[in-house]
């Protein structure tokens with residue numbers, strides 16, 4: 033019998049074939065949480081494969097370490113097949129799935145969404161110019177902003193919630209306890225698995241050499257994003273909770289969160305994009321490379337336009353920059369359930385499920 | 393290629409596995425100009441070393457991932473036991489003592505370690521596991537060597553070593569289909585054993601060897617070893633001996649590596665092509681017995697055997713890479729395996745009748761033995777009764793050969809007229825100097841690392 037993979041294997045079957053080889057080998061156990069999860073099982077249902085795929089963060093350590101990669105007949109490429117399974121799952125879980133296909137695979141579509149978002153904001157600013165209001169609200173009233181962004185924020189969240197439910201039932205998740213959450217959030221906050229264990233990083237932009245560059249860039253993006261989010265949330269809180277309306281001074285919470293957040297987000301996204309151009313595309317899901325790249329660009333653009341807008345305070349550039357920034361944010365929010373952005377949600381879900389299995 | 397011929401190398405290392413890389417790194421660190429000639433293409437560089445998972449390391453207290461302590465005496469005793477005394481005590485003790493300093497050296501040169509793998513807890517004190525296995529180790533060494541300015545030529549098979557007046561003067565290497573003479577001031581030979589040359593194996597073992605599977609690289613064909621022996625180099629080790637274990641009969645001819653091992657023998661009944669049992673499957677725990685089963689299976693008709701287990705035992709061992717054959721009856725299973733149903737049923741029924749009551753304990757010698765059966769099964773003897781029934785085929789899988797070059801404690805090779813001026817050897821190619829017989833898990837990489845480093849240091853001192 034040969035373990036050559038006939039081309040007729042479905043994605044999940046191909047992943048299962050590879051995972052079973054890993055389970056007989058186990059050499060990569062120390063890289064990440066995928067391998068310990070593999071060694072806890074003997075047989076892998078489709079849902080198990082989905083769960084393993086979402087535990088993988090594509091560090092590629094197990095590819096370069098594998099003695100069974102092509103031209104060996106076992107043809108292992110675990111990072112690639114798990115990436116494909118992930119993308120496939122996110123598409124299946126998304127509602128409507130077709131949108132996920134469009135935005136995941138096509139950078140052009142994401143760029144188009146961006147253009148549409150910006151154009152919409154230009155239109156809103158020119159058509160809905162308020163008669164009074166300070167700062168940004170001189171260009172677009174608070175009411176108009178809320179009218180645009182509240183649905184643009186809540187709708188994607190609802191779609192993601194639907195997707196996560198589907199994921200949870202596919203991987204056989206059970207009731208989530210505080211302990212599960214604590215373990216998962218702890219791992220996520222430290223991006224523990226991105227550390228590569230004793231290997232000190234990923235095998236990414238320099239082939240089989242380990243570096244921390246991807247981890248650091250990802251840290252910057254994640255914390256930058258969370259700071260920006262905290263900035264907006266604190267603004268909302270000040271507005272509604274304390275009746276303090278924008279614009280806020282430099283030493284206000286929205287600015288203290290927003291400025292470093294914007295800088296981190298922008299720099300992190302630029303580095304991630306650069307790293308992505310250096311890494312071997314065949315070790316990820318090649319079909320979504322463009323979509324992922326565009327998504328990183330969109331993230332970076334969100335941070336960069338926000339910073340530019342702040343820098344332009346008091347000049348004539350505020351109006352166009354406001355449209356640019358808010359349009360970017362709008363495109364980002366609306367495409368969230370269908371873009372690479374969902375990976376954060378599914379990854380957290382996978383970590384929670386992993387914590388459940390570990391402690392069951 | 394012309395670049396290679398135009399340089400007068402300080403050191404040429406033949407073979408880019410663990411031993412060769414350690415030698416190259418040590419020499420390059422002194423500033424020597426080093427060339428590695430590796431017969432495999434880049435994707436298959438690293439020979440058998442790319443299939444390894446750990447090395448055995450002496451340590452006087454917890455060290456990196458190693459727990460407790462593992463001192464010289466215990467290590468040496470372990471070695472004596474497996475080699476049945478066929479070892480050179482001075483060389484062996486030197487190797488054992490030197491292993492302690494190897495672990496930090498390896499870490500400093502890019503090797504990362506991990507806790508012992510699940511299912512190998514018994515090795516957490518004695519063996520340090522490479523994160524990602526031997527291929528990750530090999531990659532790390534190639535990167536370190538590259539950073540030190542070492543030149544590597546792949547697809548470069550060395551075919552002849554020129555020796556004049558007890559000294560190496562140059563070698564012939566096949567590059568891009570043409571044979572070229574390269575010159576260097578010193579030579580380290582680290583091109584492994586000859587197990588991938590089935591003709592040579594058949595000469596030593598008889599025609600049965602053609603049915604053997606080779607667990608590691610197809611590139612270790614012993615070309616340089618034979619060339620050196622033909623020129624009168626002193627050898628050690630028995631040419632008829634090789635380390636062979638029983639592996640899954642469906643494994644590829646070469647490079648199947650670790651995943652093709654089968655750990656089910658102790659929990660099964662093993663029969664040959666004729667459906668007959670031939671050895672006590674429960675003699676001892678599997679890690680202590682898997683090596684003798686290579687030979688046992690090699691002695692059976694067509695060099696094949698079959699492990700028969702039932703549903704009770706299917707989860708008692710590490711998962712296999714190939715799924716077992718499955719059937720609801722013994723007859724059905726026999727048919728799938730291609731052996732006589734009547735004979736297999738008879739063997740299983742006789743075996744079942746010889747089983748007795750008792751507590752089954754899969755992880756220790758439970759003494760659950762058959763009664764009045766020949767050959768007996770002395771542990772884990774549970775009747776094969778519960779469908780579905782499973783069957784795996786077994787074949788001998790050769791790990792390495794023992795015949796090699798004799799070296800002294802400075803890794804120096806001897807010709808017919810005594811030690812050669814400028815030739816050293818390391819790794820599997822000289823392992824017979826210490827391992828006359830048997831094998832101690834993780835000792836191959838220890839020998840390669842210790843002697844590779846020594847060979848590199850000695851060669852560098854020679855050209856300094």
Ligand SMILES: Cc1cc2nc3c(=O)[nH]c(=O)nc-3n(C[C@H](O)[C@H](O)[C@H](O)COP(=O)(O)OP(=O)(O)OC[C@H]3O[C@@H](n4cnc5c(N)ncnc54)[C@H](O)[C@@H]3O)c2cc1C
Pocket residue numbers: 406407408409410411412429430431432436437438439440441442443444445446447448548549550551582583584585607608609611612613614615616648649650790791792818819820821833834835836837838840
């Ligand atoms: C499946 C498997 C698992 C193992 N697991 C372990 C383990 O966990 N721990 C352990 O200690 N040992 C293990 N061993 C044994 C171990 O692999 C060897 O002892 C060790 O790798 C020998 O290292 P080496 O550098 O001498 O040879 P290799 O690593 O085999 O390197 C020899 C190199 O020489 C090259 N070569 C051969 N002929 C020529 C030529 N004519 N010209 C140029 N180049 C040539 C080959 O391509 C090869 O790259 C295992 C072996 C196998 C097969």
Ligand code: SF4
Pocket residue numbers: 053054055057058059060061094095097098099100108110524525
């Ligand atoms: S990726 Fe390769 S080396 Fe790693 S566990 Fe799987 S089969 Fe083994």
Ligand code: SF4
Pocket residue numbers: 060063064065066067087088089090091092093094095110111114
């Ligand atoms: S690519 Fe990295 S994270 Fe994914 S399975 Fe391999 S080692 Fe784990």
